[in-house]
Amino acid sequence: MKAHRPKAETGFAPPPAGAPDTARIDRDGRLVTADARLARLHAGLGGSDGDVLAVPALLDLVRNALRLGMRLSRPITAIGASEIVEFWCDCAPDGAGADLVLSQWRERPLPEADHGWPFQSAVPPLGNSIRIRVDPLGRILNVECEQPLPAFWQPEHSTLKSVGSFLTIEGGGPLVLADCHDGALLRLAGDERLWTLHRTRDPSGAGWNLLVTEAADAEAMTAPEPPPLFDSQRLAHMFGSQIGPALRQPIGRIIANAETIGGRLEGPLRADYANYAGDIASAGRHLLALIDDLADLEAIEASGFSAAREPVDLADLARRAAGLLALKAADRAIRVDRPAEDEALPAVGEFRRVLQVLLNLLGNAINYAPDGSMIWLRLDEGPDWASVTVADQGPGLTSEQQQRLFNKWERLGRSGDGGSGLGLYISRRLALAMQGDLTVESAPGQGARFTLTLPKE
Structure with missing residues (x-):
């Protein structure tokens, strides 16, 4: 399949122009300096000058880089005070901390309250309730309440602290979101009243929304049957x-x-x-x-x-995937023919999910291609679709193997390669979630060609 170079007038909206944002973090995870966007995100999550970085996913990346003593790069998703933020972070540690370079910065608003908060019509006014946003690790991101709460509930004390430090199950221990159930009776730190818990996954998929309402008749209420x-x-x-x-x-x-x-x-x-x-x-x-x-x-x-719908450049993502796996390919003397630097191919999908699929396809090709062989990354497009194909010179697949390839836990009888048998199953589910598809063409002895197809609009 020939490489395709779409014309400039395709309508693809590249990331905003300008230099990437930069930041400096010390060895203890404190934000030393930051450009405006990260500083605003840090402050919106309750962080102040000199505080530990208040962006959980970014702080985890920095701590991993400092612990391993090596440069790390990955996509980051953060939930701000009123927006969902996504960007690519390159973290370079040194003896005193780490330098960050943030690119591909994208922001989209959080869902409106009427749609994003599932208990809007089923609870008393906000004055009798507390809303708490929690990240996937159970750490508090934001607290909303019209009633005064003790000082340690304020953002400078509660942000990024475990929700179990502030909420306890009545008659039990600290709140553990995975173990509790809706209707559970709670005690709040610093408050003698009895409260009731309601919970749901955050609409963005990045954590939980908790609604804690004051129990109407605490003496008459009994705790629901536990799971x-x-x-x-x-x-x-x-x-x-x-x-x-x-x-x-x-x-x-x-x-x-x-x-x-x-x-x-x-x-x-x-x-x-x-x-x-x-x-x-x-x-x-x-x-x-x-x-x-x-x-x-x-x-x-x-x-x-569901997956986000945003403009992506399949040529750029293919080059990124090839760059991230360049050392792995070089160890086997495998050459990866990637799209040229001036090629672009617009599509619609979720940046980090498309990169995840391409890394899986290219990683598989490197694993099963012969030493010293070639792997090709090829672009193609139609009136309303765009695609990238990963083609290798491996042993190929029979028709029966191709029918089983995308099944969960399917490894086609291979052993000892450390694979889980989930990579292609997950990749195809992600492609379908982005309103695209992942397909394979192969024959024994003729290699395999995996094609990720995404819509243009």
Whole structure:
């Protein structure tokens, strides 16, 4: 398939022109300097000058880069006071902190209250209730209440603190969102009244909305029947918010320590022990990839899952994917033929989800292509669609294998490659969520060609 270079008058809206935003974070995670947009986002989430960075996802990236001592880049999504913010962050750590470069900055408003807050018509006025926005890790992002609350509920004390530090289950321990249920009776820190909990996933998919209402007749009320001790349905939907984050930190520490040992950074080491350390680090990375897959699986199978609709450039995203996997390809002497720098192909999708799909397709091609072979990234378009194809020179697939390829947990009998069998299933579900599709063409001995197609409007 020939590369296609669309004309300039296609209507694609590139990101705003101008230099990227920059920021400086110290070793303790405090914001030292920041350009206007990040400073505004930090302040909107309750942060002040010299405070710990109040953007949870960005703070996690900085801390990971500082812990590993290596440069990291990834897309970031943050929920501001009144907007959803998405951008690409390049984090370069040094001995005293980290420098951030923020590009592809996009903002979109939070849903209107009548649509975004599901309890609007079912509760007393705001004076008898408290609204709390919580991030996926259970940390408080924002509190709204017309009644005065104790001083430690103010943003400078509550922002990014665990919601369980402020809310406790009546007769039990701290509030754990994955374990509680609607109608649960609560006690608020610093308040003697009894309250009732209502909760729902945030419309953006990034955390929870909690509505805490004062119990009308506390003495007459009894707590609803708690959920069963073992609830397989609940456990199936708590991985991304509870189990995954709890596993990432210790596994990341294992990887970092193993890489330090294997790299002989602390002194001479026998070659076989260095190899053992390399195996440990590799196994840790496979575990992290599996955690990411399971968290994505939970997200895409949740009711109401949807992807954002925004202008994307498939040529730019293909180049990004090739750049991120360049070292992996070079280790196998595999050459990746990517779109030229002056090529562009507009489409509509979600930036980070399209990049996720392309990284999965290109990573698979590198895994199963022969050493020293070629992989091609090719663009194409029609009147209302645009596509990018990842073609390799691997062993190819039979018709029967192609029919099973996008099934959940399907690995086509392969073993020992560390894969979960979820990558292509998740990728196709994401493509469909963006109103596109992911297809495959192949034959035994003739390689495989995976094509991601997205709408233009």
